[in-house]
Amino acid sequence: MPKDWVFDVESNNWVESETPVKTIEKETEKVFDKLVTHNKVKRNKHKTRPNSLCLVCDSPELKAPNTERMFKYCSKPCANQANRGIKVLSKNTDLGKKKRHGRNSRELCLTYYTLRKWDEPLTSTQIIHNARDLFGESKIGSRATNFNNMFYYFENVRKIKINGKNHFEIIDKSIPFNKSLKPRFNKVVFGE
Numbered sequence: 001m002p003k004d005w006v007f008d009v010e011s012n013n014w015v016e017s018e019t020p021v022k023t024i025e026k027e028t029e030k031v032f033d034k035l036v037t038h039n040k041v042k043r044n045k046h047k048t049r050p051n052s053l054c055l056v057c058d059s060p061e062l063k064a065p066n067t068e069r070m071f072k073y074c075s076k077p078c079a080n081q082a083n084r085g086i087k088v089l090s091k092n093t094d095l096g097k098k099k100r101h102g103r104n105s106r107e108l109c110l111t112y113y114t115l116r117k118w119d120e121p122l123t124s125t126q127i128i129h130n131a132r133d134l135f136g137e138s139k140i141g142s143r144a145t146n147f148n149n150m151f152y153y154f155e156n157v158r159k160i161k162i163n164g165k166n167h168f169e170i171i172d173k174s175i176p177f178n179k180s181l182k183p184r185f186n187k188v189v190f191g192e
Contacts, residue, residue, distance in 0.1 A: 050117075050134040055109050056082050058176040072135075081178070082109045084189045086153070105189050107144050108153055110135050112170075112177050121160050121167035124148045156180040 006017040047065045054062060054074035063071040073079040087102035114131040115122065122130070124147035131140055144150070147168055151157060156175050160167045178190050 051113060054078055055113055056176065056178050081190055082106050086185055086188055103150070103153070104141060107140050108150055108181070109177050110140055111144075111147055111150055112154070112157075112180055115157065115168060115170050116173050121162065121169040123165055123167055124151075127168065153182060153185050154180055155182045 003016045005014050007013075008015045044067050046067055047070045049065055049070040049072055051072055052062070053060055055072050056078040057074060059074040059078075061074050065071055073082060082105055084105045085102045086105055086108075110131045111127050114127055114134060117134075118130070125145075127147040128140065128144055148166065151159060151168060156171050157168055157180075158171050160169065178186070181189065
């Protein structure tokens with residue numbers, strides 16, 4: 001009679017067994033349920049947004065969301081400032097020509113809001129995932145995979161090592177995004 005290997009729970013080892021082990025095979029029956037009809041997509045559904053204040057200046061004067069837009073910013077200038085491109089190594093502070101190279105300040109704005117919302121320090125990947133969950137996949141670019149590269153833009157964010165991993169938290173949560181960047185980046189984005 002052929003021997004089979006059986007796992008013995010008491011000794012936590014594999015043991016040769018004289019008796020063959022019966023395999024239990026479940027008979028699979030194909031059961032066709034009724035056709036599942038999916039709910040139709042509701043048209044003219046209003047969008048929702050996670051923020052109650054403007055993401056840039058913390059102004060409470062936001063428009064109500066409609067079917068096409070969320071209105072995350074209080075005005076057009078705030079929206080324009082949140083979509084500026086910042087070059088790290090560039091010392092050019094000319095506000096005239098706006099090229100779309102470098103880091104987008106919208107990514108910085110959304111990750112800063114995410115850090116302000118949570119009360120505990122987060123890892124860099126948790127920040128990006130939470131921002132994508134709050135605002136959607138398309139709002140943060142595919143280039144943004146972690147917060148480590150964005151940390152150097154902020155003056156109000158602190159890096160902490162917990163169990164050998166970098167965690168980030170905000171020092172003062174009352175400071176809005178337009179005051180949180182380092183002075184050289186603040187001058188480029190907001191002209192202050």
